[in-house]
Amino acid sequence: MIEDTMTLLSLLGRIMRYFLLRPETLFLLCISLALWSYFFHTDEVKTIVKSSRDAVKMVKGKVAEIMQNDRLGGLDVLEAEFSKTWEFKSHNVAVYSIQGRRDHMEDRFEVLTDLANKTHPSIFGIFDGHGGEQNTLWQTILEAKTAAEYVKSRLPEALKQHLQDYEKDKENSVLSYQTILEQQILSIDREMLEKLTVSYDEAGTTCLIALLSDKDLTVANVGDSRGVLCDKDGNAIPLSHDHKPYQLKERKRIKRAGGFISFNGSWRVQGILAMSRSLGDYPLKNLNVVIPDPDILTFDLDKLQPEFMILASDGLWDAFSNEEAVRFIKERLDEPHFGAKSIVLQSFYRGCPDNITVMVVKFRNSSKTEEQ
Structure with missing residues (x-):
């Protein structure tokens, strides 16, 4: 058993x-x-x-929120993550600026207008700094965080004063908008270098300045910030040309000065600076391989009958061509920031790693603009 x-x-x-x-x-x-x-x-x-x-409900809600956002495909969700943003709106000009994916914000902008008395042309400026946000010397010697901040705080006001003097005796003056722009830009560069030579400081900035009068638009550029205009036919008219080391004219000049360019992510002067002209940037100025000389162009407003112009730091132009930017803004001029905010966010969405600042100026003959 x-x-x-x-x-x-x-x-x-x-x-x-x-x-x-x-x-x-x-x-x-x-x-x-x-x-x-x-x-x-x-x-x-x-x-x-x-x-x-x-x-699941949370995910569906986020998807619905993104899909309901207008043309930007949900970029408003990303906007909350921007570490710093700036915006400006007055009459015919709007600016939107973001720090974006950079650790520091070195873009600056300025708008000086006199719509009532017309004592001087309207002044619009974009300044894209590099190498200065963390440098305490800028705060102690120049009382500014960056080279761009220094130029923004001094150059437009200096231009305003000289332009007012010029307008008082315009008929007898030997000066012009072009000569005033060139003199003041070179003067501010000398001022910066004199104060920073002893410190061997390498910070600098681009400089894009536009003077808008009743009949003419005069644009001065140093560096790779860029301006573009939309004419009466919707064409993109370049207001400036980037100063890049790989351009034949710039490359020859650098070589004559005894310098060189090399590729380090982008073509750079002495392997350091990704532009061939700037304000500041000692010691490259001391070697004469980087210069502050502006290119200055004048445009006849009666001939072009422009609708708007775009002035922007190179963060925008890393993501948009001139033609793309003009088409994008033209479709959004009715927005509160004349499309400036939308194109900045779209540039960020396209992966731009830089600070991005965009200024849109509408002209009087535009059917959509307010009286300048």
């Missing part, structure tokens, strides 16, 4: 090992237990199911 019992137990053990302990059997057992738990709604399963449903 005992022997029969042992035989039976041995047989059951073999059956259990053969069937119940096989991986397939254990997997099916787990599935069965899970289904049983789900259909009988144990407290644990209820909690899991509720959490899953909440998560």
